[in-house]
Amino acid sequence: MAERVFMKGTEAIAEAAVRAGCRFFAGYPITPQNEIPEYMARRLPEVGGTFVQGESEVASVNMLYGAASTGIRAMSSSSSCGISLYSEGVSYCASARIPMVYVNVQRGGPGIGAIQPAQQDYMQATKASGNGGFRMIVLAPDSVQECVDMVYEAYDLAERDQNPVLVLTDGVMGTMMEPVVLPPMKSDEELAECRAKFMPRAIVGHPLGQQAYCRPGSVGDGQEQANIEAAALYETWDKDIRVEEFMMDDAEIVFAAYGISARISRAVVRELRAQGVKAGMIRPITISPFPYDTFRNLDFDRIKGIIDVEMSIPAQMRWDIDFAVQGRCPIKEVLRSGGQLLTNDQVMKGAQEFIKEVL
Amino acid sequence: MAEEKKVYSRTKGIIEGAVSGFCPGCMHSTVHKIIGEAAEELGALDKLVRVEGVGCCGLGQFYVTCDETIAAHGRAGAVATGIKRSSPDSLVYTYQGDGDLAAIGLAETLSAANRGENFTVIFVNNGIYGMTGGQMAPTTLVGMKATTAPKGRDPQEHGYPMHMSEIINQLTAPYYIERVSCDTPQHVIKARNAIKKAFKYQMEGRGYSIVEIVTSCPTNWGLDTLKSLDFLREKMFEEYPLGVFRDKGAEEK
Amino acid sequence: MARIEITTEACKSCSYCVISCPKKCLEIGSDVNSKGYLYAVSARPEDCIGCAMCAQICPESAIEVWR
Structure with missing residues (x-):
């Protein structure tokens, strides 16, 4: 039971x-x-x-x-x-x-x-x-x-x-x-x-x-x-590829994050939505095999940019995202590492800077 | 005239018709043979599991008939722990050389012995790395030349030979520790009996046994097969005396 | 009468059997096997007592014994 x-x-x-x-x-x-x-x-x-x-x-x-x-x-x-x-x-x-x-x-x-x-x-x-x-x-x-x-x-x-x-x-x-x-x-x-x-x-x-x-x-x-x-x-x-697409239907700003970073990013996506920003998130659940097609098949006419959120400096999952996106939209990194935790505020701040640049 | 009886048959523990990959005069093949014979005499060939070390012992995978896994270099003690704890009815032995057991696998060797794991260690000590071409081992004799000690083992630089049976004999848990050789028919019989005893103890659940077999390496010692026997007896036995270090089974009787 | 059989293809010419035979029945012969080893032969089979010392010492399990 x-x-x-x-x-x-x-x-x-x-x-x-x-x-x-x-x-x-x-x-x-x-x-x-x-x-x-x-x-x-x-x-x-x-x-x-x-x-x-x-x-x-x-x-x-x-x-x-x-x-x-x-x-x-x-x-x-x-x-x-x-x-x-x-x-x-x-x-x-x-x-x-x-x-x-x-x-x-x-x-x-x-x-x-x-x-x-x-x-x-x-x-x-x-x-x-x-x-x-x-x-x-x-x-x-x-x-x-x-x-x-x-x-x-x-x-x-x-x-x-x-x-x-x-x-x-x-x-x-x-x-x-x-x-x-x-x-x-x-x-x-x-x-x-x-x-x-x-x-x-x-x-x-x-x-x-x-x-x-x-x-x-x-x-x-x-x-x-x-x-x-x-x-x-x-x-x-x-x-076997598994991926969560969160609020992605009309998303213009796409967070890419896995594991704990995805939890933080999901909260930030909700906050941005409340502010009227069309944000969404792609969360690879299997990071191997990686959901390349999810990124490859994004509507790049609609999408203004991707924010890669990781607790790693330098970024690592970014390599797989780059491999799929092939420069078709700007990518920003929001990172911490060495045991320092990402916070909602930091991710939000990074997102807002990026939004100013791309929207 | 009495009917003729077969008094010595090739063991079923090695593949029928197979010729070992070992060099002429190498006692690895002798040890493989007597392991098969010991298990066969105990009626346990179908329970036998070999955890193979890395080095010349790797040639055994093409020679033995029992279930077999190959451990990473030095890790046989850990792999055997995983197997025996998960399959207690199997008769598990590790087969390791001196580089595998006494250098890279020292932690795994001593820790398994210290836990008193219920498996058998077959340790073949010829004082040199064979497969890789005669490099110095922890058991290389003082003054003995090796490709990585071209002037011979120098205690000032390399320290002294390690005596694994004696070291393991410092631990409380091991049940049976014996050092044997295979240089004469009598010693071969003694070595087989030692392995058989270790297997029997394992089947009775008594815990850790190690049988160290001091052997020659004609190829990397640079001696012909018969001269290597002389060196074995004169030099190796002096450094590594044969005998029983511990036999809790005999003490209990 | 005791006798031995040598699997000549498995013999590697180490001579351990030759020096171990108490009756000195064995010798390294003059023929080679397919691997190029001069293999051991029973030179004086009539002296064999079937003690199996040769078979015990043989690393390659190349000798079987009847008595």
């Missing part, structure tokens, strides 16, 4: 994973996601699962690789500089086509950066989460509810594609409390069914002649063949 509760983002993420059937979690302490491993350490034993505190992020992601290769639902989470250390294991899972799910609760960067929220891992998440040029679906929630729904769904996507899935959230959503509807607990039967599909590939021991290999690399033309198959998978992801 679905139930409505008041929960902190990180804990809601952990509970959603458990309800989706996560029975193994490995993680290493790093702010601002510590409540996820802490919650899992308490919660997993209640459902017959296993929690391991890894000796590092490197170890944790490789434990996840091992656990996921047995066909059970597993998860790990970290934050920014910790996620950098995940690149080894994520790349291995992508190469060996192991369905792994992980969460990045972003903080300021680069380097050790800042423990406060940021959106500075966009490029890493969407373009190169490890060596080798693999891709993965990256879900970018903008509320605790979406964090829950996306973590719950991530397992289905990962298992469908036999590929890693990342939920990219940030320290704001991770640490704030909101009312959420929790999804139902997956039954043992449902989970057994999911696992049964993977069993021929599961690294658990098989009778002679039915050996399962997990190969994150290959000799001869094997690796190229694996890459061709992976590329064919990525081509099928157009159907």
